[in-house]
Amino acid sequence: MDSLVQENGDSQASQADRQKDRSETGAAIEFRSVTKKYGSHTVVENLSLTIPSGKITVFVGPSGCGKTTSLRMINRMVEHTSGEILVKGQPNTESSPHELRRSIGYVLQQAGLMPHRKIIDNIATVPYLKNVPKKQARAQAKELMKTVGLSEDLANRYPAQLSGGQAQRVGVARALASESDIILMDEPFSAVDPVVRADLQQEILRLQEKFHRTIIFVTHDIDEAIQLGDYIAVFATGGRLAQFGTPEEILREPADDFVSGFVGRDRGMRRLTFASAQNLPIHPLEAQDTPWQKWQLKIKDGMPAGWETEGRTIPGGSLFVEGGTLRDALDSVLSSPSGWGVVVDRQGKAIGLLNSDDVLDATEEERYRRYGVA
Amino acid sequence: MNIFEKTWLFFTQDGAWAGTGGIWQRVAEHLGYSGLILICAAVIAVPIGLLVGHTGRGENAVVAVTGALRSLPTLGLLTLFALWLGLGLTAPVLALVILAISPLLAGVYSGIAAVDRVTVDAARAQGMTESQILFRVELPLALPLIFGGIRNAALQVIATVTIMAYINLGGLGRYLIDGLAVRDYPRMVASVILVAALALIVDLILSLIQRAVTPATSKELS
Numbered sequence: 001m002d003s004l005v006q007e008n009g010d011s012q013a014s015q016a017d018r019q020k021d022r023s024e025t026g027a028a029i030e031f032r033s034v035t036k037k038y039g040s041h042t043v044v045e046n047l048s049l050t051i052p053s054g055k056i057t058v059f060v061g062p063s064g065c066g067k068t069t070s071l072r073m074i075n076r077m078v079e080h081t082s083g084e085i086l087v088k089g090q091p092n093t094e095s096s097p098h099e100l101r102r103s104i105g106y107v108l109q110q111a112g113l114m115p116h117r118k119i120i121d122n123i124a125t126v127p128y129l130k131n132v133p134k135k136q137a138r139a140q141a142k143e144l145m146k147t148v149g150l151s152e153d154l155a156n157r158y159p160a161q162l163s164g165g166q167a168q169r170v171g172v173a174r175a176l177a178s179e180s181d182i183i184l185m186d187e188p189f190s191a192v193d194p195v196v197r198a199d200l201q202q203e204i205l206r207l208q209e210k211f212h213r214t215i216i217f218v219t220h221d222i223d224e225a226i227q228l229g230d231y232i233a234v235f236a237t238g239g240r241l242a243q244f245g246t247p248e249e250i251l252r253e254p255a256d257d258f259v260s261g262f263v264g265r266d267r268g269m270r271r272l273t274f275a276s277a278q279n280l281p282i283h284p285l286e287a288q289d290t291p292w293q294k295w296q297l298k299i300k301d302g303m304p305a306g307w308e309t310e311g312r313t314i315p316g317g318s319l320f321v322e323g324g325t326l327r328d329a330l331d332s333v334l335s336s337p338s339g340w341g342v343v344v345d346r347q348g349k350a351i352g353l354l355n356s357d358d359v360l361d362a363t364e365e366e367r368y369r370r371y372g373v374a
Numbered sequence: 375m376n377i378f379e380k381t382w383l384f385f386t387q388d389g390a391w392a393g394t395g396g397i398w399q400r401v402a403e404h405l406g407y408s409g410l411i412l413i414c415a416a417v418i419a420v421p422i423g424l425l426v427g428h429t430g431r432g433e434n435a436v437v438a439v440t441g442a443l444r445s446l447p448t449l450g451l452l453t454l455f456a457l458w459l460g461l462g463l464t465a466p467v468l469a470l471v472i473l474a475i476s477p478l479l480a481g482v483y484s485g486i487a488a489v490d491r492v493t494v495d496a497a498r499a500q501g502m503t504e505s506q507i508l509f510r511v512e513l514p515l516a517l518p519l520i521f522g523g524i525r526n527a528a529l530q531v532i533a534t535v536t537i538m539a540y541i542n543l544g545g546l547g548r549y550l551i552d553g554l555a556v557r558d559y560p561r562m563v564a565s566v567i568l569v570a571a572l573a574l575i576v577d578l579i580l581s582l583i584q585r586a587v588t589p590a591t592s593k594e595l596s
Contacts, residue, residue, distance in 0.1 A: 075499065077498065077499055098498075098501045098502065100501075101498070101499055101500065101501035102501030103501075106496075106500060108492065108496050108499065111496075112492045112493055112495060112497075113493075113496070114493060114496075114497065115591045116511075116514050116589035116590070116591050125497075126500055126501060129501055129506070158591050159591075160591050178501075
């Protein structure tokens with residue numbers, strides 16, 4: 001009983017925070033009873049949703065839930081059947097579709113670059129459409145290449161010469177070039193490999209810290225939603241909005257069976273994403289004994305290079321980057337052959353070790369903190 | 375003397391090339407007719423191909439029409455039009471325009487339709503108008519296939535323009551029809567060689583133009 005009260009108290013507080021947050025920054029996009037039908041088939045049903053400005057809002061759900069359709073209704077790539085969509089307070093049907101689209105950045109799943117245009121001209125697509133002088137548009141595009149972490153050498157290449165990850169960065173740069181406050185991203189990272197995806201996700205968070213755009217991001221990957229979203233809208237099959245809230249709220253109190261099913265069995269693990277690991281003690285980088293084996297961390301040029309035991313070298317587990325979450329910490333100790341997680345700084349240099357007992361204790365503490373019962 | 379030696383004599387006799395009725399005049403006539411026919415066919419086929427390729431509407435009709443046009447016998451059409459419209463340029467031009475529409479339409483339509491829909495979707499989502507999508511994205515990317523259609527049409531027209539001589543017009547077909555009338559086989563062989571050579575030269579020139587106007591999509595090509 002106690003825990004329930006606590007839980008409700010928490011959620012009211014954070015809901016109030018959220019309201020405050022929203023009224024301060026204002027709504028960027030508002031869906032008012034929006035329905036989309038193809039013939040008699042309803043794809044999005046009576047969607048009412050306010051998307052706060054300057055934040056990342058993630059539309060997540062299984063395929064066929066209407067999340068992409070909802071995204072595409074914002075810039076009228078799909079016309080809604082009934083209801084109203086307000087973009088910065090104005091119904092989106094007020095201006096012509098192409099004017100509206102030029103004012104909203106759009107990043108596609110498969111990058112969608114123009115194969116016959118050089119990278120720099122692809123980035124400058126919208127400025128060209130707005131008749132910005134070519135020289136100025138190109139200078140801005142070059143600047144944006146730096147912003148999204150692309151080498152300037154690529155400026156005069158063609159899209160066919162880029163890797164999937166590079167192409168997506170160009171796609172992001174192109175959306176930024178529109179200089180719009182609103183950027184739509186339709187599963188932008190689902191076609192790249194997991195390592196590149198993780199890089200791109202970090203890049204988005206880094207860019208967002210700098211630019212504070214309103215980003216609406218569609219994904220079917222709940223982990224990606226939790227990692228990127230300030231807010232998450234969970235869509236259920238049949239185009240119904242099942243829940244809207246912060247990632248923490250959605251993991252803590254799923255609105256219904258659909259949402260709890262969708263956020264899945266790893267919910268407990270995912271929640272550790274919101275717990276800081278800053279109180280974990282970092283042990284010095286010396287030979288560490290486990291009760292049954294002696295382990296020595298090998299270091300090459302300051303970087304961890306596996307664990308050595310009884311003359312054998314075993315590849316190390318995941319690394320815990322300073323300032324990471326409790327989930328990262330837990331993963332580093334679970335995946336390490338020695339049971340010791342390796343802490344690295346942002347340059348990848350090994351700076352210390354995490355003890356698995358400390359990490360498990362921290363997850364326990366996190367649980368107490370959350371529910372208030374020992 | 376065999377037929378090839380006699381044909382050689384035809385090409386090398388005095389006055390074979392220059393002057394009225396000479397080879398150069400026939401080549402000029404042949405090219406003139408072919409150009410006129412291709413332009414007329416393009417005026418009809420290109421806009422329809424662009425529209426159908428871009429909108430995706432009327433695809434079935436285009437496939438049916440190009441198939442049907444292809445199977446029409448041009449000589450039969452020429453006879454029909456000549457009986458109907460009388461002798462003169464109109465009847466053969468009409469018959470040959472019908473011949474040329476089919477490859478042109480197929481080339482333009484399939485070129486536009488083959489452009490990756492993701493690219494088109496992206497162009498639209500960035501805020502291009504429909505005509506900007508067509509002329510800045512779809513058309514440049516469709517150029518290789520469009521040129522395929524043009525070259526195909528040009529080859530067919532140049533080969534078939536010979537039949538214009540059948541109703542007393544000029545062109546390289548003159549040698550074929552006249553040679554047949556007087557059983558001058560070397561002259562007929564010369565006609566065939568000239569038409570084939572002309573078709574190959576025109577195709578070569580078109581391929582060079584194609585290479586020049588096709589946009590690069592990678593550095594190797596540019």
